[in-house]
Amino acid sequence: MGASKDIFVLLLFLCSVQGDILDNYVRTDGAWILGQKPQFYRTLSRQECAEKCEAETKFICRSFLFATKEQQCVTLADNSKTTVMFRKSDVALFEKRIYLLECRTGNGEDYRGTESKTQNNIPCQKWAERSPHIPNYSPDTHPNAGLEENYCRNPDNDEKGPWCYTTDRGTRFDYCNIPECEETCMHCSGENYQGKISETESGIECQAWASQEPHSHGYDPLKFPEKNLKKNYCRNPDGEPRPWCFTTSVIKRWEYCNIPRCSTPPPTAGPGRQCLVDNGEDYRGTVAVTVSGAVCQSWSAQEPHKHSRTPENYPCKGLDENYCRNPDGETSPWCYTTSPNKRWEYCNIPKCLDSAVTTEIVPVVFPEQAATVEDCYQGTGVNYRGTMSSTITGKKCQAWRSMSPQRHNKTPSTFPQADLRSNYCRNPDGDKAPWCYTTDPSTRWEFCNLHKCTDQEQQQPQTTMTPNLGMTSLPNADCKTGNGKDYRGKIAQTASGKTCQEWSSQSLHIFTPRTHPNSGLERNYCRNPDGDINGPWCYTTDPLKTWEYCDIPNCPSPEYECGKAKFDPHRCFGRIVGGCVSKPHSWPWQISLRTRFNLHFCGGTLISPQWVLTATHCLERSRNPAAYKVVLGLHKERATEVSVQNRNVEKMFKEPSGADMALLKLDSPVEITNQVIPACLPLVNTMVADRAECYVTGWGETKGTGGDGVLKETGFPVIENKVCNRPEFLNGRVRTTELCAGNIDGGTDSCQGDSGGPLVCEEQGKYILQGVTSWGLGCAQPMKPGVYVRVSRYIPWIERIMSENP
Template identity: 70%
Template sequence: MLLLLLLFFFFVQKSPLKGVQENNAHIQLLFLILLSPLNFNRAFLFTSKDQQCLTLAENTKTAVIFRRTNAVLYEKRIYLLECKEGKGVHYRGTEAKTQKGVPCQKWADTVPHKPNYTPEKYPNAGLEENYCRNPDGDERGPWCYTTDPATRFDYCNIPECEECMHCSGENYHGVVATTTSGLECQRWDSQQPHSHGYLPENFPEKDLKMNYCRNPDGEPRPWCFTTSLTKRWEYCDIPRCTTPPPAPAPGRQCLSGRGEDYQGTISVTESGNTCQHWSSQSPHRHARTPENYPCKNLEENYCRNPDGEKMPWCYTTNKTARWEYCTIPSCDGSKPEAPAVDVPEQAQISEDCYQGNGVTYRGTASFTLTGKKCQAWSSMSPHRHNKTADQYPNADLRQNYCRNPDADSRPWCYTTDPSVRWEYCNLKRCDSRVPVTLPKPPQTTLELNPDCINGNGKDYRGTVAKTTRGRTCQEWSSQKPHSHDYFTPMTHPEAGLDKNYCRNPDGDVNGPWCYTTDPRKAWEYCDIPKCPPAQYECGKSKFRPKLCAQRIVAGCISHPHSWPWQISLRTSYGLHFCGGTLIDPQWVLTAAHCLEKSSRPSAYKVYLGLHRERASEASVQKRDVEKLFKEPHRADIALLKLRSPAIINNHVIPVCLPKENAVLGGREECYVTGWGDTKGTGGDGLLKETGFPVIENKICNRPEFLNGRVKKHELCAGNIHGGTDSCQGDSGGPLVCLDQDRFVQHGVTSWGLGCAQPMKPGVYVRVSNYIPWIESIMENN
């Protein structure tokens, strides 16, 4: 070991490499040192900023390792492989049950069996926990003592580490790390040179280790992102195994989970179209062929799910409908969920509920009683668990929705808070007679003390009615003692010219004023103090959002003012045409294409604090635009500086911005809002919302989706099967995602092919790519 360290330091001093190449060479050598048989650490973290390494006794197979920012985790290959070479003497994986499914006894335990092989007697045999091992070199491979008193020991079913693949390589666990053209693979936990959504912590079941070729998304064979700047991803050249594939689980004639094991003979889609044969390329050409997916039972034209879709589907014989889902009867006898019906009058009082103990609950609530966001059932981060869709196929463990798979007293979920493993969900029983009301938001300082002004006080609506010299104000509707034709409630209906209160209808830079009741003094300014700076937390609404994720086309009508950062971008005469987001009291983020009609700031107005498009609420604030800034490299993102800051209150609150270059996981649930075209689905004139997952660009750029149109500074989000989407009039609006207890804007609504069309998700500018530009504009202007 000492000799290896000396060699390492010699290399650091003498290496002729410079810059990045030098760093990579150092990392590779240290990697070899730490992964040598002489070293007992399983992993190390390398931080590029500090150029430091931290050795670790655990790895991600045995513990949840919390990583530092800008740190890359390197792990010993031997502890990551879930396969064996030869007899498996060196197997160090985490399989802990026998070939018959019986849990293993811990090697250090003496009950129910007193072992001959213990960690003390065989310290180098890896006898940890209850993992399968082969301390005696048994010809049949790894084994363990069992927890069954009647069976002392049994062998484990550990596959061979073959550098070949069965089926489409979805279960390939080998160590090939180069593509078909010879490019080196990029590490899955790295975002350089290609940012992506295939984060190992979001796909714990896909074995995304190191930079090994894998197939996490239903491709015909394993692939990887490459280290080449000009090639984002490429397939890997892994031969098919000559040995037969593992025996598949018995097929079902009904729908369980996503229906990946469905082997029935239904061949008609949910809209009545006949399915195209999988082996046919007419009328639709495709890659889901029996040759590319040899283990998926793609017989005839039967509905199947070869690539992990939402449910079984097929290509259709209808030239105008490329593919559609199929209606398959459920194995548990439940009926398919009906589309959600949203009635405007119910928007303020709707409440999800459950029957009995909630075992049959299939709603979309995803927050706990204390407001924590639920962890996805398919994720093992931050909490590892066994409540997965595979283990509980009839529990509908989709996304991070509240469920009750183990027949507890009510629906629950694991939380995204590392310090709280699980909690019950914020749901009521359907038979509860407790009236449902939205929580009343706490009053802000401004609402408790309205007699102060922000800026020039144009929005002042307090009740001061005396001038600075103590004169009483004349009523605005009166013509005595001073006759005036212009500033009246009739000529300025939106200026708040009530009674004789001080106002600023003409935007006087010196603040509110009034006509006086003194015949000798026509008008005078009022002495109203400035309001203190508003205290607020970005991304936190005072009104609970609905978080509609069922079915802005066909979305749900939002709870009024539950998205207080949403703004309406309007023409100078008040016509809504785009959305936008308040990111600071004086700054709005929107799409650059919304500003194509004019480069003059005076051509635009910003409305804040509204729920109804006609802006009839008393909470509405209107602002002129002082400056506008388009992103200099023609990305579809722009900033607007308001002439005066917005008043922050219960109805107007800025959203949070993401960290620079932050990347969303490919399964993140996010929300869009807007007053855009609803295509006849109802809710016109009211703010609507819909929730759907982010789609990794690699998927979104497939030929059947957006066919390579999505650029790396953009992201996709939507339901692949259509039904919900942003639309005309929503452009420039926010795509926000919940991070712990606040909303962060990750996207600006940019473009799409139609609205809510199948296989045509919406495209959004990736806000995290433009944080330096946003900060620079705001600081310098």
């Protein structure tokens, strides 16, 4: 025992020398779990806590909790697979990767999952028991083999993989069906491949996912954390038949990788549903007719339509016969049709009636029916009903109905009065402010990017306001901006009324004036030396409460910020053509481009008080700027509101390389009001993520869908150019300087009269102008999304023209 213990200590030392011990753990911020017989330690760092877990002797340590401010370490025998997970501030859960994996590498000698049945579905006997079979391998004889409970293991290094003694007297032992980890091979279509192959099938080196050179793209690793887009490894983030990558060759944008298939069968899928839930990826019914009545083509056939969605390419997607399926993450099940004139079409699958799983249908609320929706909250925000859906650090909120990536019990059915619609920020459990679960697997939840309503904000907004771009809080003001890391006020009391302890009075605390000299740790004032997302805090003088947050109000925000409307939009996402009537003045950067005779014919976007961005093809009527005028601050196309401002066009500048984009300089700056506010411009060359939610507005053709004469809006996802250029969509017509957006099944789109108008996408509470409405094949046609000029590619030109023409 002494020798083995010395070996363990040596291994621990080597681990600390050769690499970060935390590499063996999965971290989740804001998560807390309850475990049996937890052990508590006082440590100064996460690494020290990990060492405590590795050296734990009272049980097999599967995870630990670390609270920074309390410097408390809790080692646990449980992890998120064996016990319930809760929300908790200022704590991080670290789980050993090996105990989270339900797959094996090689022969599975180090498999530590929880499978406890044989390949013939016979329950395993516990390794510590002697009935019905007396074991040769037990926890006593092989203490390092992980022989816990009745889990499948491989203590004898059997080449066939993990096994167990069975509970059947007639069968002493049997092997378990543990799938291979997708590191050296792939199951299904390689959606879960996590290996390190970084070369395409023709031998070209892969481009790093975080890079935009030589090929710009919409698969930003930060926006797709669940896809594990690491380095330049081959991955399958978009439902292709197998993993692929962008290449480092300038003449080949992307290519498949040669990943071998795993020798073990893929993970067993559930029986599937006979009705529609969400996008129907698990639908396994027998409907084989499309919405228009066309009969489906068999998935294994190549007539009348050749395709790659075959049972061989998508082995785990239930592509049986000619039944409607969703093998590639579309909006609903579909199929290729037997009609030569219609390549594919969606199917009409009945929705499941169980209220716990049906998809949410949010009725369209028109302006005259809409209740006041504020972009701030009162009290603790329990009654907040706005549409903010990003956190204080800019992470996207997870839909309340969704269980991915965060599993939870805060659902619309369990909290029916909390209005848990879509992924909007809410406060169902009476926390200090609205919050949401995040789509980042490493961050379970965060408070939202909202501030408390001031007395002035709770009143009706004023009609006009004075622009003030430079307004900030005074250095010593008793209010905070953002998370208050730069707060230097003199509040010295916590939110519950406890007196703060002086920062220099306790040497055991890791936050002191000496350790953090630039954090303003004076006396006992509330501060935020660790950048806590929830704001300033302090150690308390209460022996029972180590620390607590302070209630520091937010500083008033500048009255004029680009991309922030004073009237919160409906954000009608889905069903412009088929869109929703906008709330008046909720898109205050939208302008109407008109003839001198006041006839609206195109849209545009206000990007500064004297500049408008529109499409070049909108200026084909005349080369003379005097032929055009710009109308702002309107909701009705007739422009009869008192908020309307009219400006003549002084100069026109068409993008010189031929892009469908033009700048208009107005004859005088507009007055910034609640109805007239510029949109924000993106950073140069930034790419919008695939399936990001964006919005288009305009007074264009409505095709009989209603709302004529008033501004309409519609939201739909961006479609990565790689997907949009597939033969069934726009067949290679979309250039890298353009982007696609729309619903593949049609129904919503920009149309005639919307040209030149904005495509805006929300980022951290502001709307960013990512596209200028340019062209499309018809209006709202299936498989023909709209095409927009990619604004980020032309930021240098925009800035140069504006600076040269002050």
